[in-house]
Amino acid sequence: xxxxxxxxxxxxxxxxxxxxxxxxxxxxxxxxxxxxxxxxxxxxxxxxxxxxxxxxxxxxxxxxxxxxxxxxxxxxxxxxxxxxxxxxxxxxxxxxxxxxxxxxxxxxxxxxxxxxxxxxxxxxxxxxxxxxxxxxxxxxxxxxxxxxxxxxxxxxxxxxxxxxxxxxxxxxxxxxxxxxxxxxxxxxxxxxxxxxxxxxxxxxxxxxxxxxxxxxxxxxxxxxxxxxxxxxxxxxxxxxxxxxxxxxxxxxxxxxxxxxxxxxxxxxxxxxxxxxxxxxxxxxxxxxxxxxxxxxxxxxxxxxxxxxxxxxxxxxxxxxxxxxxxxxxxxxxxxxxxxxxxxxxxxxxxxxxxxxxxxxxxxxxxxxxxxxxxxxxxxxxxxxxxxxxxxxxxxxxxxxxxxxxxxxxxxxxxxxxxxxxxxxxxxxxxxxxxxxxxxxxxxxxxxxxxxxxxxxxxxxxxxxxxxxxxxxxxxxxxxxxxxxxxxxxxxxxxxxxxxxxxxxxxxxxxxxxxxxxxxxxxxxxxxxxxxxxxxxxxxxxxxxxxxxxxxxxxxxxxxxxxxxxxxxxxxxx
Numbered sequence: 001x002x003x004x005x006x007x008x009x010x011x012x013x014x015x016x017x018x019x020x021x022x023x024x025x026x027x028x029x030x031x032x033x034x035x036x037x038x039x040x041x042x043x044x045x046x047x048x049x050x051x052x053x054x055x056x057x058x059x060x061x062x063x064x065x066x067x068x069x070x071x072x073x074x075x076x077x078x079x080x081x082x083x084x085x086x087x088x089x090x091x092x093x094x095x096x097x098x099x100x101x102x103x104x105x106x107x108x109x110x111x112x113x114x115x116x117x118x119x120x121x122x123x124x125x126x127x128x129x130x131x132x133x134x135x136x137x138x139x140x141x142x143x144x145x146x147x148x149x150x151x152x153x154x155x156x157x158x159x160x161x162x163x164x165x166x167x168x169x170x171x172x173x174x175x176x177x178x179x180x181x182x183x184x185x186x187x188x189x190x191x192x193x194x195x196x197x198x199x200x201x202x203x204x205x206x207x208x209x210x211x212x213x214x215x216x217x218x219x220x221x222x223x224x225x226x227x228x229x230x231x232x233x234x235x236x237x238x239x240x241x242x243x244x245x246x247x248x249x250x251x252x253x254x255x256x257x258x259x260x261x262x263x264x265x266x267x268x269x270x271x272x273x274x275x276x277x278x279x280x281x282x283x284x285x286x287x288x289x290x291x292x293x294x295x296x297x298x299x300x301x302x303x304x305x306x307x308x309x310x311x312x313x314x315x316x317x318x319x320x321x322x323x324x325x326x327x328x329x330x331x332x333x334x335x336x337x338x339x340x341x342x343x344x345x346x347x348x349x350x351x352x353x354x355x356x357x358x359x360x361x362x363x364x365x366x367x368x369x370x371x372x373x374x375x376x377x378x379x380x381x382x383x384x385x386x387x388x389x390x391x392x393x394x395x396x397x398x399x400x401x402x403x404x405x406x407x408x409x410x411x412x413x414x415x416x417x418x419x420x421x422x423x424x425x426x427x428x429x430x431x432x433x434x435x436x437x438x439x440x441x442x443x444x445x446x447x448x449x450x451x452x453x454x455x456x457x458x459x460x461x462x463x464x465x466x467x468x469x470x471x472x473x474x475x476x477x478x479x480x481x482x483x484x485x486x487x488x489x490x491x492x493x494x495x496x497x498x499x500x501x502x503x504x505x506x507x508x509x510x511x512x513x514x515x516x517x518x519x520x521x522x523x524x525x526x527x528x529x530x531x532x533x534x535x536x537x538x539x540x541x542x543x544x545x546x547x548x549x550x551x552x553x554x555x556x557x558x559x560x561x562x563x564x565x566x567x568x569x570x571x572x573x
Contacts, residue, residue: 005042006038006042006044007056009034009037009038009041009042010034010037010038010048010052010053010056011056011059011060011065011067011088012037012088013030013033013034013037014030014033014034014053014056014057014060015060015069015087015088015089017029017030017033018071018079018080018081019081019086019087021080021084024074024078024080025078025079025080026077026078026079027050027053027054027079030053030057030079031047031048031049031050031053034048034052034053034056035047035048057071057079060088067088069081069086069088070082070083070086150196150197150198150216151215151216152198152214152215152216152217152218153198153215155215155218155221156191156198156215158221159188159191159200159215159221160191162188162223163188163189163190163191166228166230167223167224167228168185168186168187168205168224168226168227168228168229169185169186169188169221169222169223169224170183170184170185170186170221170222170223170224171183171184171185171186171213171218171220171221172218172219172220172221173213173217173218173219174217174219175214175217176217181219184204184205185204185205185224185226186200186202186203186204186205186211186213187202187203187204187205187228187229187230187231188200188201188202189201189202189203189210189231189234189236190202190234190236192212192236192240192246194245194246194299195245197214197215197216198214198215198216199212199213199214199215199246200212200213200215200218201213201236201239201246203229203231205226205229209250210231210234210239210248210250212246212247212248241276242254242277242293242294242295243294243295243297243299243300244274244275244294244297244299244300244303245297245298245299245300245302246299247297247298247299248295248297249295249297252295252296253295254293254294254295255293255294255295255296255316256291256292256293256315256316257291257292257293257294257296257300257313257315257316257319258281258289258290258291258313258314258315259289259290259291259292259304259311259312259313259314260287260288260289260311260312260314261287261288261289261290261307261310261311262286262287262309262310262311263285263286263287264310265287265307265310265311266283266287266288269288269290270288274290274292274303275292275293275294277291277292277293277294278290278291278292279291279292289314296316296318296319300319301319301322301323301326304323305323305326305327305330328364329363329364329365332360332363332364332365333363335360336360336361336362336363336406336527338358338361338406338409338410342358343409343410343413344413346358346410346413346531347413347414350414350478350531350532350533352499353498353499354496354498354499354500354501354502354532354533354535354536355496355498355501355520355522355530355531355532355533355536356530356531356532357522357523357524357528357529357530357531358410358528358529358530358531359524359525359527359528360525360527360528361404361406361407361410361482361527361528361529362404362406362407362482362527362528363527364526364527366401366404366527367484367526367527369401370398370401370402370484370552371484371550373395373397373398373401374395374398374425374427374550377395386426386427386428386429387424387425387426387427388424388425389422389423389424390423391423391424391425391552392420392423392554393423395425402482402552407480407482407529410480410529410531411480411556414478414531414556415476415478415556415558417558418478418556418557418558419556419557419558420554420555420556421477421555421556421557422553422554422555423552423553423554423555424552424553424554425550425551425552425553426549426550426551426552426553427548427549427550428491428492428543428548428549428550428551429548430543430545430546430547430548435492435539435540435541435542436538436539436540437539438497438510438511438514438537438538438539439510439537439538439539440500440504440505440510440534440535440536440537440538441479441534441535441538476557476558477533477534477555477556477557478531478532478533478534478555478556479531479532479533479534479553479554479555479556480529480530480531480553480554480556481494481522481529481530481531481532481551481552481553481554482529482551482552482553482554483524483525483526483527483528483529483530483549483550483551484526484550484551484552485526485547485548485549485550486524486525486526486547487522487523487524487549487551488521488523489521489523489541489544490543490544490545490547491543491544491545491547491548491549492540492541492542492543492549493521493522493523493524493540493549494521494522494530494532494538494539494540495519495520495521495522495538495539495540495541496519496520496522496532496536496537496538497513497514497517497519497520497536497537497538498520498536500513500517500535500536500537501532501533501534501535501536501537502535503535504535505535505537510537513537514537514539517537519539534555
């Protein structure tokens with residue numbers, strides 16, 4: 001005789017109770033739990049009898065249903081499973097069960113091919129494969145894509161129930177861009193899967209338009225007493241018709257997307273179209289050209305980028321620029337990878353020659369971020385200065401961008417005990433066309449600027465701040481110049497004389513050496529750095545272009561500061 005629905009609810013309830021080993025279960029407790037379950041699922045408010053639950057326990061203990069549940073009684077009072085890992089849901093299928101499931105699969109397979117039953121295809125294959133593996137005691141021969149670690153799956157059932165029962169919900173949600181989670185009332189309409197991720201589609205209270213909430217960003221879901229707001233115009237079959245993925249903008253028109261696909265990837269795109277609107281426009285020995293009628297969204301870009309060098313955007317121009325920028329950003333990530341051998345070579349060159357140029361230390365994205373912050377803050381000034389001292393103290397939020405992993409590795413390779421003693425920002429615009437003659441930097445506090453026709457330079461007055469530290473201290477200092485703009489001979493790139501950093505030079509020696517040496521020009525791309533020793537002879541010329549040259553100059557030391565040099569800013573990193 002088949003088991004009725006009420007009995008199955010009781011068996012499942014008893015099973016869940018006995019799996020919970022954090023409390024002890026008496027027969028009365030099990031009776032109460034079964035009564036509550038029947039009321040919740042079936043609306044039966046008549047309590048379950050003692051005799052009924054006792055009979056359920058005996059049936060679960062027997063092999064009548066194939067359970068053979070190891071139910072024992074402790075202290076003549078408390079029911080529990082002898083095997084803590086046992087559950088009736090883990091028992092293998094019986095021969096009778098397999099035969100019945102086989103018949104069910106054969107029945108459902110009859111409907112495959114009908115438009116209304118296309119959704120059954122995957123389910124039938126999963127079930128058929130499961131039956132086959134049980135019958136033959138072999139491993140499954142079908143492996144469906146799954147993500148067992150995907151967050152938010154536990155919300156699928158309550159969200160599904162809210163949709164079919166037309167109930168509003170309270171959601172605690174934090175998007176990837178939000179700093180803090182938000183609580184709001186949501187009216188759910190649809191659960192949608194895309195690329196093995198689940199999304200909840202609906203409306204947020206007091207906000208217009210359809211929203212997508214990623215289930216893996218949902219922190220909490222609870223019932224709400226708010227009146228459910230239904231959108232009778234929302235139709236999933238048409239809402240997502242002109243978009244790839246789940247990001248749909250009702251106010252954005254679809255447009256023709258033309259893509260060239262090379263001959264290697266063409267078969268994949270032909271046999272698995274990117275979108276139902278895909279059409280073959282042209283074909284030759286090099287590849288194919290296809291067109292799509294879709295909205296430009298994030299998922300479209302990801303589809304194109306997934307093919308790497310196998311796809312090229314022909315039109316529209318805006319999408320082409322976007323893909324080019326993202327590909328450049330991807331290359332930038334590889335270019336800014338610094339290996340150990342490169343660090344060793346750079347440190348050796350800094351020690352022997354007194355300087356070293358390294359490109360691709362910062363990604364262009366970070367450089368744009370730094371320049372954006374500086375420009376937004378400097379716009380508030382009445383007159384923009386072309387240099388700023390105590391730079392990191394005045395712009396502390398830039399530290400997280402400046403001291404990226406690459407720069408930290410470089411500093412640590414030069415000297416693990418290094419600390420900052422000076423930070424200056426230079427903004428050489430075409431309007432402030434200054435240059436610096438050949439000189440050596442000394443760790444002194446500059447407090448005066450002298451200007452003469454055609455020449456500007458920093459100097460200092462005699463006094464307490466003119467005290468020069470020991471040569472040993474000067475040798476232990478190194479500087480890092482971070483270039484925010486491309487720097488070359490046309491916009492005043494720094495020139496250095498290799499090997500001139502081992503001693504303090506007199507004015508006469510500087511004149512002789514600079515006149516008889518071939519300097520090295522510090523041509524550096526935006527995002528590159530220049531490592532120099534302060535005593536190295538260096539100079540810069542006037543700009544011959546209309547380009548800005550923005551440089552962040554930071555001095556580092558690694559030994560205790562002499563008492564008379566306490567004015568140096570010390571910012572341990």
